[in-house]
Amino acid sequence: MTRTVFIFLISLFIIGCGGSSVDRSNSLIVIDAGHGGHDSGAVCQGKQEKDVVLEISKRLRREFKKSGYRVYLTRANDRFLTLGQRTRIADKKNAKVFISVHANAISNRSRFNIVEGIETYFLQKTRDARSQRVAAIENAAVLKGTNKLSRNVIIDSVLNGPKIIQSHKLAIDVQNSMVKHIRSKYRNVKNGGVRPAPFYVLVGASRPSILVEVGYITNPKERKRLFTSDYQERIVKGIVEGVGRYIDNRKREVGF
Template identity: 70%
Template sequence: MQVRSYVAILSICILGLFSLQGCTGPDRSNRLVVIDAGHGGHDCGAQCGGKQEKTLVLQVVKKLEQAFRREGYRVYLTRGNDRFLTLGERTRIADQKDADVFISIHANAIADKSRFEAVEGVETYYLQKTRDGRSQRIAQRENEAVLKGTDMLSRDVIVDSVLAGPKVVESHKLAIDVQHNIMKRLHSRYPDAKNGGAKPAPFYVLVGASRPSILVEVGYITNTKERERLFSLDYQERIAKGIVEGVDRYLDNRQKELGI
């Protein structure tokens, strides 16, 4: 009986602690995040080992939505099911909703089969022109589908107009915070998870979103070990939590800078 009482008291204490944390936690209800699951519908994205990028990113985005809501954020998904959206539709949503941040989720792939098991890791991108050939190739692969059906405006002109704004600096800061926190979450269970870093690349899905915007390549679907991890609940939840913690960190710092 006594043991049972202790258990009951302990349970009440733990429950109390959680509810207390819930009550005293920071108010995030004025923060809106737009999350974009890459590809969808006829556009499957990268494919390997019978798995498709469009399916993976939708699973990750659903975890991300839950993780943000748990922290009190307002969340809007560009797609919550298997459908295709044009480039304009994706970024227009972020602008119309006046989101604080725009996050596009993708999975990476390489074409060279002989290097499938050698190339892995998580990378977070922000919009910027770069001379780095590898980043350019990744951006080119992701851009192909998203540019389909859009008119052929001068791509350089579009990117230049975005780079003129201060959001490039903000997007860079957001990318660093998000990448750091994803790796922190992953490394506590997967110490060999590779940190690909926060990098610049000309992703067109980030053009037109006039707010801090990043694209997270959550891992390589062409790497057997990483593909298996990516489709596991635990790995997806760690990525989601890391992204939320990164956004938290970025927005808290921005508030401090602005003196709010």
């Protein structure tokens, strides 16, 4: 066998191994369970957003570790974190990606049975009314102590950075994968898609960052599912697989 043929065969083998050959031990994932402490997030029929997102985040920690990643949770219990604390942790620890976990809600009771589905957001200003509405709900608790001018200055500085494109790619991989895993059991789950929105929790995280809305706590059917381990595990598998695809692709692109 000539040396060239040998090298060719070796490279085929490496390419054929795909994701399994990728070393993930230097990839730190920061998981941010939304809300906490006095901030319950959305509440419906006694069920609280802060509880379900903490459960999902702990499951994510377990599953990411099993897949070889390092993981850090911004909160592992029922406590409140300021906006700065959440994203500073991701920056200090030099995370590869930042994922904020939330459950969605609407205020119009007559539409509780209608509005449902899974959505993923990345930080960007938008005129889309629906994205603005979801962002307004999620932003309410974390906005205390900052004025509108300083918030806009921060957002502008982030929007001029290169992270938007990567965050958008990460959002697409995670959203597709979550929907795939959930639909393998709940066939008609609505794919709310990937959307840009001005979420303040994503401001200041200088790395690819997304916010997932794993279902509507105000929708009776989804509220019931959200608190089951089966649904949570499917969401978790979807997120881990999506992040894996994003990181592996990125590594191949630029040696990330």
